[in-house]
Amino acid sequence: QEKVQQSPESLIVPEGAMSSLNCTFSNSASQSIWWYQQHPGKGPEALISIFSNGNKKEGRLTVYLNRASLHVSLHIRDSQPSDSAVYLCAVKRPSGSWQLIFGSGTQLTVMP
Amino acid sequence: EAAVTQSPRNKVTVTGGNVTLSCRQTNSHNYMYWYRQDTGHGLRLIHYSYGAGNLQIGDVPDGYKATRTTQEDFFLLLELASPSQTSLYFCASSDGQISNERLFFGHGTKLSVL
Numbered sequence: 001q002e003k004v005q006q007s008p009e010s011l012i013v014p015e016g017a018m019s020s021l022n023c024t025f026s027n028s029a030s031q032s033i034w035w036y037q038q039h040p041g042k043g044p045e046a047l048i049s050i051f052s053n054g055n056k057k058e059g060r061l062t063v064y065l066n067r068a069s070l071h072v073s074l075h076i077r078d079s080q081p082s083d084s085a086v087y088l089c090a091v092k093r094p095s096g097s098w099q100l101i102f103g104s105g106t107q108l109t110v111m112p
Numbered sequence: 113e114a115a116v117t118q119s120p121r122n123k124v125t126v127t128g129g130n131v132t133l134s135c136r137q138t139n140s141h142n143y144m145y146w147y148r149q150d151t152g153h154g155l156r157l158i159h160y161s162y163g164a165g166n167l168q169i170g171d172v173p174d175g176y177k178a179t180r181t182t183q184e185d186f187f188l189l190l191e192l193a194s195p196s197q198t199s200l201y202f203c204a205s206s207d208g209q210i211s212n213e214r215l216f217f218g219h220g221t222k223l224s225v226l
Contacts (some may be wrong), residue, residue, distance in 0.1 A: 043217030098143050104154035
């Protein structure tokens with residue numbers, strides 16, 4: 001069964017710093033990989049996705065994917081207190097069905 | 113923006129009780145999902161559906177039934193609730209097209225089984 005593991009479990013950074021979150025997955029044939037943001041009392045919201053090896057940049061967010069090492073990372077430039085949330089990595093199963101398998105998340109806290 | 117509405121927001125029941133969680137999406141999405149979220153486990157897929165009358169089993173289906181009555185409505189049923197089913201439940205929907213795989217989540221239902 002596919003597994004998605006995230007590290008670190010929690011991360012504290014000062015305002016303006018770069019936040020770096022990591023995710024490893026177990027199946028190189030997995031399709032797209034997503035990052036979701038979840039604030040307390042809310043459902044997860046999609047931030048960014050990537051399918052091909054390499055990097056993808058959207059605003060302050062950059063995602064790096066290396067399928068050979070089964071690793072994806074999310075980097076948030078110029079982190080703001082409003083970025084404080086749980087970040088979930090999700091991998092789409094390679095079976096063709098529309099299922100996302102989620103990691104247990106990284107709690108990001110940005111200190112003003 | 114896609115809208116997914118869950119009800120109730122909070123529910124308390126006793127062991128052995130019956131519980132129905134409701135979900136409605138208003139964007140004509142094909143796929144709907146039920147997840148549970150627990151500390152240390154992240155989000156785990158219970159059941160999902162790709163249309164009215166269809167039901168697919170997820171990764172943690174034991175103790176749960178689900179029914180998709182219309183394109184918009186997806187229900188999760190716990191017929192003999194147990195304390196292990198105390199959790200935060202999320203419903204989600206998606207278009208199901210390769211060009212648009214994004215899931216839209218509701219705000220969640222917090223269920224406590226005493």
